[in-house]
Amino acid sequence: MTRSYRDQDWSSSIAEFTGVNSGYYQDKFADIFEGGRARLRPNWAAAIIGPLWAASRGLFGAFLVAGLVEIALVIGIVFLSTGGLSVDNMARAQSLEKLSEARLVQANDERQKGHEAVANQMQELSKSLAQSATNERAVANDKARAATMLVVSTIAGLLGLRAIFAVTGDWLYSRQYMRWRRDRATPSRRSYQRVMACGLLLVIIYVVALFGAKVPQLASTLAIQSNTSELAGITATALDQFFTSITQSGRSIFDAITGSISALVASVESLLQGLPWICTVLVVVFAAWLLAGSGTAAFTAAGLVYLALFGFWQKSMVTIALLGTAAVLALSIGIPLGILCGKSPRAYRIFRPVLDLMQTMPAFIYLVPIIAFFGIGKTPGVLATIIFGMPPVARLTALGLQQVPLSIREAAVAFGATPWQSLVKVELPLAMPSIMAGINQTILMCLSMVVIASLIGAGGLGEDVLQALQFASVGQGFLVGAAVLICAIILDRLIQGKRSNNQ
Structure with a gap:
């Protein structure tokens, strides 16, 4: 006798598990369990809100994996779009340009004093520094052009991740449903509390990660000055005194x-x-x-x-x-x-x-x-x-x-x-x-x-x-x-x- 995944028992069980949109998931799960092509059709809610959809459905493993990958991609986009790839070269170029100008000023001063040989050396050094600065700017420009292509590739990767998540979302949810049938302690139904908790977690991780990527505006806002070595020294001294008192007593x-x-x-x-x-x-x-x-x-x-x-x-x-x-x-x-x-x-x-x-x-x-x-x-x-x-x-x-x-x-x-x-x-x-x-x-x-x-x-x-x-x-x-x-x-x-x- 062939099992039917569309009978009343399965439909009521799926309705109890999903809570909302039960008709949609009854058809989806039946097609998935029967080997149909429904597993290739996207879940647009999963495509739009991504990890938060997984969190609302209790798919915490998918939420963590997709959320962390998306955070990495977004941080990469922000880092590349704010010039993070070429910022070091630009800083070196500006520093070399300042040194070149300073050596040129020194050369003029020495020439006015009649020290022609020293002035020529300073002028050659200034030209060398200016050439190094030009080379650094050229490298920075090359990296900036490469960063543009990397930003486009990263955005494509982010969209591709959402597409994969949309296609596999219903299949993952069907696996969750089968676990729920074996163990009713498995998370079920849509929960706004889970969405809020996981959304807050994502926000915190985004903020910390952006700060770690040294976004200038955010870094200046969240900069915290601390002296951990001083705290460690105070704590170590207190522990020394504690152990000494115990040893003596x-x-x-x-x-x-x-x-x-x-x-x-x-x-x-x-x-x-x-x-x-x-x-x-x-x-x-x-x-x-x-x-x-x-x-x-x-x-x-x-x-x-x-x-x-x-x-x-x-x-x-x-x-x-x-x-x-x-x-x-x-x-x-x-x-x-x-x-x-x-x-x-x-x-x-x-x-x-x-x-x-x-x-x-x-x-x-x-x-x-x-x-x-x-x-x-x-x-x-x-x-x-x-x-x-x-x-x-x-x-x-x-x-x-x-x-x-x-x-x-x-x-x-x-x-x-x-x-x-x-x-x-x-x-x-x-x-x-x-x-x-x-x-x-x-x-x-x-x-x-x-x-x-x-x-x-x-x-x-x-x-x-x-x-x-x-x-x-x-x-x-x-x-x-x-x-x-x-x-x-x-x-x-x-x-x-x-x-x-x-x-």
Whole structure:
């Protein structure tokens, strides 16, 4: 049975969608959906008012594209018609003419004083400047003639854009109608509020763009004198005073945090460096064999031997102690935070902007307040790594809990499980793949902070990487990069190995 796009259901639906001129759009849409030639017939309203027609019909994508292109074309027309293409050459020509006249006056003065040789030099210089001015005027005239042709071409382009918009307007509106049938939240009917808002936007953009194109009359009207450097200096001074006051008032708290983290890192370092390297290798290889199999154990053994033979063992242990401490602290904060966000939509709405800020802000930016509060050394390196590495595990933990089917939660409650039992025995096991992915991402992101942490005195392999960058030592940089890569791969395999084998 062939679908009819002209029956009563379609007609009433189109009338509800368009609001006005429903008969026109019923015929247009029917011809378009049936593959007729109506798509080639222009919509004169779209041709006359252009982007504003699209705005009134809720075609905001077409409005933005057509509006911006038209603004660019209009600015080009104004720029070319006001001599913007040749204004620089004309200004140089006028400047050269003034210099030529000044040198000619100087030549006459020198001739009156009896300095004939100097007068001749000044006169030759004046002629040279006059010839340069003539050449600049000739170039300006050529550009002015070319500008006339460009203005005509730009106007033709503007009219062509309107013609294209007129031909495709009804087709775009029919696509909007089909989206509206699937989702009634799609903009429909003609709205004068949309026209006014979009028209105001176009006016503002036109004014700003014309000002940017340096139209003389408009520029003199809208010229604003500002001293942004002075404002930036005042703001920076105020921020310096603010951070100084916080540092002084909270010195005892910052010292306690610094001491606790430094003691924790030092204890881990002493444990890793106190054992003979061969014993550490055996323990890690045995753990890799248990968790990920013989292949990963063989790679782990080869990688650890590489670290020992090339002299990276001690700094590797410093890096692992530093970033391992940061990863443990990040996981200790991130997993409970992810559970809270996964169980409470309100908490997720509160913490989501904070996690976005932590994850998107460049590390060098939040290093500044950390150094102001905690100085340089390993403690600020650990804190910066925590900030950088915590968001993935929090996000993925919340995502894993949110993806637990509601039917399973209801079944657990039906069998008498308490909220704590449901969380620990049902939801967390089901969310464990997502949580493990978050743990993996957090650990690897912490390891990626090795170079940045070395910039503030954290030590480890990052120092060698930084030295290789400073002295352009390609060979040393390659060896240190391989050491960092080996540490990352070993940690990744140890974390994912058991899960990969189970899969």
